[in-house]
C-alpha cells in the first residue's frame with residue numbers, strides 16, 4: 015500500500031524501534047494520527063528531550079542527566095561497594111529491593127562468543143580502573159541469571175581477584191534463563207543478602 | 213480411548229472416517245494405502261505436533277488447500293477435537309485432556325544400530341517426556357556448549373582469550389553434570405519397565421548402561437572442573453569441547469550380548485519396541501494420563517514366536533494400533549480395519 019509521504023515517514027521511523035515490525039508500526043501510526051494534536055506534540059517533545067538531556071554517567075555508565083548519575087552524585091551512597099549489572103534497567107530492579115546502598119557499574123551487556131560480544135565490547139576496562147583507583151572493597155556480580163551472565167561474572171572475577179578485592183555473586187533463586195528486570199523484589203533482595211564469594 | 217477419526221485432504225486421504233475399538237486395532241493394507249499416514253494423523257491429533265518435527269502444512273494432501281482432521285475420544289465424558297491445517301498455520305477447536313500417544317516406527321531400530329549420537333537423541337527424547345525440567349537442562353547445556361566451542365575456536369584462530377574459555381568451565385561442569393544425572397535417572401526408570409517386559413518374554417536381561425565422559429564426579433564439581441581444565445590444550449587443538457554429555461554413550465546389552473554388534477535384526481527391533489513400551493508405561497505412571505501406543509509395521513521381520521510375544525504384550529494396553537501389510541493368523545480376534553483403494557487420493 016502507498017501512503018502519503020508524512021505517513022510513510024512515520025511508519026518507517028517507528029519500524030526501526032526494537033520489537034516493532036512493519037504491521038505494528040502501521041498500527042501505531044494510525045493511532046497517532048487520531049490522537050489530539052497536543053498529545054502527539056507531547057510525545058515528540060518527550061523523545062527529543064530525553065535524548066538531548068540524558069547521557070551516560072562518566073563513572074558507572076548508568077543513564078545520567080549531568081556528568082554523574084543520581085547514585086554516583088549521592089554522597090550518602092557507599093562507594094566501596096560496587097554492584098555490576100548488564101543494563102541500566104537492572105539497576106531499577108536492585109533499587110526496588112531496598113537492600114543495597116553502594117554504587118553500580120553498567121557493563122552494557124554480557125559476554126557472548128556466538129554473538130561476537132567480548133570483554134572489549136563491554137565496560138570491563140573501566141571497571142578494573144575503578145577498582146584500582148576508587149578504594150572499592152567488594153564487587154557484587156548481579157549479571158542476569160542466564161549462562162552468559164554467569165560466564166561474564168566468572169570472567170570478571172578472574173580479573174578482579176588478583177587486585178585484592180572481594181568478589182561476590184548474588185545467590186541463586188532467580189529463575190534460570192530469566193532477567194533481573196523481571197525478578198520480584200523479595201527474591202532479588204534475598205539473593206543480594208545471600209551473596210556468595212566467588 | 214479413541215472412538216472415531218475423520219480425515220479430509222490429509223496426506224493421501226481424500227476423505228475417510230474410521231471407528232476404533234478398545235484393545236488392539238489392526239490396520240491392514242498394502243503399502244501405499246496410508247497405514248502410516250493414519251497413525252500419523254492420530255499422533256498429530258493427540259500430541260499436537262508432527263512426528264519428525266516437520267511443518268504441519270506438509271500434511272495437506274497435494275494439490276489441495278487445507279487438511280481437516282477430527283477425533284472423538286471417550287473415557288469419562290466424550291470429547292471432540294478438530295484441526296484445520298493450511299498454508300498459514302492451523303486452527304484448533306476443542307481440547308483433549310489426559311490422553312497422549314507414543315509412536316513406534318521401524319526406523320527406531322537405529323537407536324540400536326546407529327552411532328552414539330542416535331542413542332543420545334532417543335534417550336533425550338524419552339527423558340524430556342518423563343522428567344519435568346529436563347528440556348530446560350538440555351537447552352541450557354547446549355547453549356553453554358555452543359558458547360564455549362565458539363570461545364575455543366577463537367583461541368585456535370589466534371584471536372581469542374583463554375580466560376574466556378575458562379569462564380565457561382564451571383557452567384559446563386554444572387549443566388553437564390545435571391544432564392548426565394537426569395539422563396541416568398530417566399534411564400533407571402525405563403530400565404525397570406524394560407526388565408519387567410524382557411523377564412516375561414524370557415529373552416535374557418536387557419541392560420542399558422550410560423557411560424559419561426565426565427566420569428563419576430557427582431556432587432564434586434571442583435574435581436570435575438579440574439578434569440575439564442586438563443583437557444584444555446587438546447580442546448584448542450581440536451577446536452571443540454571434548455568432555456560432556458554431548459560425547460556420552462548408552463550401551464544396550466541383551467542377555468550379556470552387545471545389542472549393536474551381536475543381536476539379529478529381529479532382536480534389535482524387539483529391543484526398540486521394548487524401549488517404546490517402557491517409555492509409554494513410564495509416562496502413564498508419572499502423568500496418570502492414558503497413553504495410546506501407535507505401532508507402525510512392528511510385526512514384520514519377526515518370526516511367529518516373536519510376533520506372538522509382542523501381541524501378547526500389546527493386548528494388555530487399553531488401546532493400541534498396529535499396522536501390517538497382510539492379514540495374519542495371529543491377528544485373529546482383534547478389531548481389524550482393512551484399508552482399500554477407495555481411501556486413496
Ligand SMILES: [Zn+2]
Pocket residue numbers: 071072073074075076082083084085086087
Ligand atoms: Zn553513576
